[in-house]
Amino acid sequence: MSLSKPIVRHWIDEFVLICKANPTVTGCTVFLSVATVVLIQSNTRSSRLTKKQQQTILDEDHRRRKTRRKNLVDRHFFRKLRIFIKIAIPSWKSPEFAYLAVFSAFLVGRTFLSIKVSEVNGALVKAIMNLDFKAFLRGWIVLAMFAIPSSTLNSMLRFLGNKLALRYRSRLVHHFNDLYMHPMMYYKVINVDDRIKNPDQALTTTIDNWSKSVSKLYSDVTKPLLDIILFSVRLSSLVGPEGPLSVIFYYFVVGTIIRLISPSFGKLTARAQRFEGDYRHVHNRLITYSEEVAFYGGHHREKLTIDEHYSFIEKHTRYLIGKKFWMGISDGFLTKYGTVMMGYSVLGLPVFGPRRAQYLQQVSNDTSMIAHDYIRNSSLLISLARAIGRIVASYRDLQKLAGYTSLVSELQYVLEDLKKGKYHRKMINEDRLKELNFAPNTGKITLSDSVEFHQVPVVTPNGDILVKPVDLLIRPGMSVMIVGPNGCGKSSLFRILGGLWPLFGGGLERPDPSELFYIPQKPYLTIGTLRDQVIYPDSVDEFKEKGYNDRDLDKLFNLVRLNYIPERLENGWDTIDDWYDVLSGGEKQRVSMARLFYSKPRFAVLDECTSAVSIDVEGAMYAHCKREGIALITVSHRRSLWKYHEFLFKFDESGGWSFGKMQLPSGGNSPVEANGV
Ligand SMILES: Nc1ncnc2c1ncn2[C@@H]1O[C@H](COP(=O)(O)OP(=O)(O)OP(=O)(O)O)[C@@H](O)[C@H]1O
Numbered sequence: 001m002s003l004s005k006p007i008v009r010h011w012i013d014e015f016v017l018i019c020k021a022n023p024t025v026t027g028c029t030v031f032l033s034v035a036t037v038v039l040i041q042s043n044t045r046s047s048r049l050t051k052k053q054q055q056t057i058l059d060e061d062h063r064r065r066k067t068r069r070k071n072l073v074d075r076h077f078f079r080k081l082r083i084f085i086k087i088a089i090p091s092w093k094s095p096e097f098a099y100l101a102v103f104s105a106f107l108v109g110r111t112f113l114s115i116k117v118s119e120v121n122g123a124l125v126k127a128i129m130n131l132d133f134k135a136f137l138r139g140w141i142v143l144a145m146f147a148i149p150s151s152t153l154n155s156m157l158r159f160l161g162n163k164l165a166l167r168y169r170s171r172l173v174h175h176f177n178d179l180y181m182h183p184m185m186y187y188k189v190i191n192v193d194d195r196i197k198n199p200d201q202a203l204t205t206t207i208d209n210w211s212k213s214v215s216k217l218y219s220d221v222t223k224p225l226l227d228i229i230l231f232s233v234r235l236s237s238l239v240g241p242e243g244p245l246s247v248i249f250y251y252f253v254v255g256t257i258i259r260l261i262s263p264s265f266g267k268l269t270a271r272a273q274r275f276e277g278d279y280r281h282v283h284n285r286l287i288t289y290s291e292e293v294a295f296y297g298g299h300h301r302e303k304l305t306i307d308e309h310y311s312f313i314e315k316h317t318r319y320l321i322g323k324k325f326w327m328g329i330s331d332g333f334l335t336k337y338g339t340v341m342m343g344y345s346v347l348g349l350p351v352f353g354p355r356r357a358q359y360l361q362q363v364s365n366d367t368s369m370i371a372h373d374y375i376r377n378s379s380l381l382i383s384l385a386r387a388i389g390r391i392v393a394s395y396r397d398l399q400k401l402a403g404y405t406s407l408v409s410e411l412q413y414v415l416e417d418l419k420k421g422k423y424h425r426k427m428i429n430e431d432r433l434k435e436l437n438f439a440p441n442t443g444k445i446t447l448s449d450s451v452e453f454h455q456v457p458v459v460t461p462n463g464d465i466l467v468k469p470v471d472l473l474i475r476p477g478m479s480v481m482i483v484g485p486n487g488c489g490k491s492s493l494f495r496i497l498g499g500l501w502p503l504f505g506g507g508l509e510r511p512d513p514s515e516l517f518y519i520p521q522k523p524y525l526t527i528g529t530l531r532d533q534v535i536y537p538d539s540v541d542e543f544k545e546k547g548y549n550d551r552d553l554d555k556l557f558n559l560v561r562l563n564y565i566p567e568r569l570e571n572g573w574d575t576i577d578d579w580y581d582v583l584s585g586g587e588k589q590r591v592s593m594a595r596l597f598y599s600k601p602r603f604a605v606l607d608e609c610t611s612a613v614s615i616d617v618e619g620a621m622y623a624h625c626k627r628e629g630i631a632l633i634t635v636s637h638r639r640s641l642w643k644y645h646e647f648l649f650k651f652d653e654s655g656g657w658s659f660g661k662m663q664l665p666s667g668g669n670s671p672v673e674a675n676g677v
Pocket residue numbers: 191192460461462464466484485486487488489490491492493
């Protein structure tokens with residue numbers, strides 16, 4: 001105790017003396033420390049999430065059971081990564097593998113060049129020390145000669161890295177587009193399953209980030225690994241194995257410390273991606289409903305929503321940059337300046353280390369030779385330290401990659417589940433469903449000539465029982481009017497018929513999808529020409545293969561009284577426009593009816609699809625359907641349509657239904673109540 005006190009006092013005095021001798025450094029350190037505390041305090045305050053935002057994040061995390069893992073870089077991550085790498089590089093015969101091989105070869109080439117350059121650096125310093133101009137000039141020319149292949153190699157590596165990232169992205173995009181565009185999948189991801197809110201974000205930005213991140217990480221890890229091996233071998237032959245070994249040991253300790261203190265950047269990255277997705281979604285919504293919002297004058301309300309979503313991003317980013325700031329300090333201290341101190345210890349080894357006598361004898365105490373060795377060794381050491389530093393720093397990139405991988409794999413799992421008929425959704429009526437023996441995808445679906453429901457429960461994907469089990473038979477040529485109060489389940493019946501919603505029991509017989517045409521309440525118009533609107537979902541080639549031409553389209557437009565549209569357009573059927581904006585509400589619905597006439601299916605489900613069409617045109621269109629022998633299944637509140645149907649299916653207020661022949665009083669449009677069955 002008595003001894004340690006004077007030693008401590010001595011070091012304190014030494015330290016005070018050093019501070020007094022270096023006022024600039026001392027002043028800067030004090031100033032920066034105060035500034036850091038003030039800045040970080042204000043950043044922390046402004047990055048605090050509101051209660052509502054915290055709740056949103058908690059709900060999100062709760063829904064995503066997997067994110068409960070604290071660190072995303074674990075064995076699950078490497079397992080998932082392997083799956084996606086296999087998609088990005090399908091086989092060793094694939095072009096991606098060839099690119100990777102060339103990329104790796106260039107990486108090796110660059111490391112060899114670096115070693116050679118360090119030799120030349122040493123020779124140049126020796127020439128300067130010896131005042132040997134000839135040797136200096138020779139070294140200078142050699143160095144200049146190295147510059148050309150070095151810069152080509154560097155640019156080539158960047159080029160190949162970008163090319164690889166693009167190739168990975170294309171592979172993943174095609175893989176996911178195949179899964180996502182599987183029949184009904186894009187609908188089910190949003191409307192049936194509740195695990196993913198914005199699949200568009202994962203399908204676009206996240207896949208792009210994943211591909212870039214994998215490509216970057218490959219060069220950031222393989223090159224330094226190679227460097228470490230080659231530089232260590234060379235350095236240990238020059239300064240002894242303790243040199244590179246102590247550098248590696250130092251970094252091992254540093255890496256462990258960084259791993260322990262660094263926050264879960266993977267999780268933070270995944271969260272940032274979700275916030276970005278939500279923010280983009282609210283902007284997309286505004287674009288979609290711009291006219292409605294403009295009429296309501298809803299800009300102020302919409303701005304509040306947009307601002308609220310942006311504030312999530314802003315606060316999260318602030319939090320992230322705050323975290324990065326602290327990590328930057330520890331990274332800089334441990335991996336940059338700590339390395340320099342470590343480096344000097346190694347560089348001092350030949351002249352101060354255990355083999356000092358042997359070394360000095362070898363160089364015959366020649367200071368120019370010592371300088372030559374020093375420069376060469378320091379150049380090698382800097383490269384070695386940089387290489388290890390990059391590996392340590394790439395841990396954060398790995399965490400980011402883990403974040404992207406977790407989002408992309410979540411989409412993959414959901415799509416695979418849905419393909420197998422499984423989905424995840426919080427059920428609101430679990431006990432009642434169990435009691436009635438209703439469970440998703442337990443009903444039997446078979447192909448048939450007619451539409452038949454046998455004891456089919458009408459249940460929403462989240463388990464809300466809308467109607468008691470339905471029995472209904474619709475034969476070809478038979479037309480049924482569906483009526484009932486709002487929200488009773490009319491459209492839902494067809495969601496089940498179309499396979500959009502799972503069957504919770506019973507049996508469903510339905511014709512091939514090509515025989516059943518559905519026109520929804522909201523008219524859908526595709527991107528493309530006026531012709532594309534009518535022939536959708538056929539392509540122009542399919543349209544021609546079926547033996548149709550534009551004259552046939554004119555006839556269809558005559559039937560729906562839209563013949564004035566192609567006539568007034570300069571390019572007629574070839575006109576490309578934003579048809580949502582160009583056509584009126586009624587015109588859009590009439591285009592949908594023309595599409596039905598083009599398809600000529602055996603059954604047509606018309607779900608309030610003529611609500612904006614004038615009664616006389618609507619009547620003409622229905623009369624045409626009857627002439628064509630199309631079995632109509634119409635959902636409508638318009639009584640004028642009842643006369644085109646022979647049967648009536650009626651939902652009541654209390655979840656019941658009735659089905660029977662339509663009875664119209666002679667000579668009138670007003671029907672008599674349908675018979676119960
Ligand atoms: N994807 C979904 N998930 C859960 N519930 C849904 C979903 N889509 C609709 N619903 C609910 O199912 C119920 C029935 O909706 P449906 O669209 O069948 O009504 P509808 O009888 O056609 O009404 P309207 O006459 O107003 O068009 C509504 O309460 C609706 O909120």
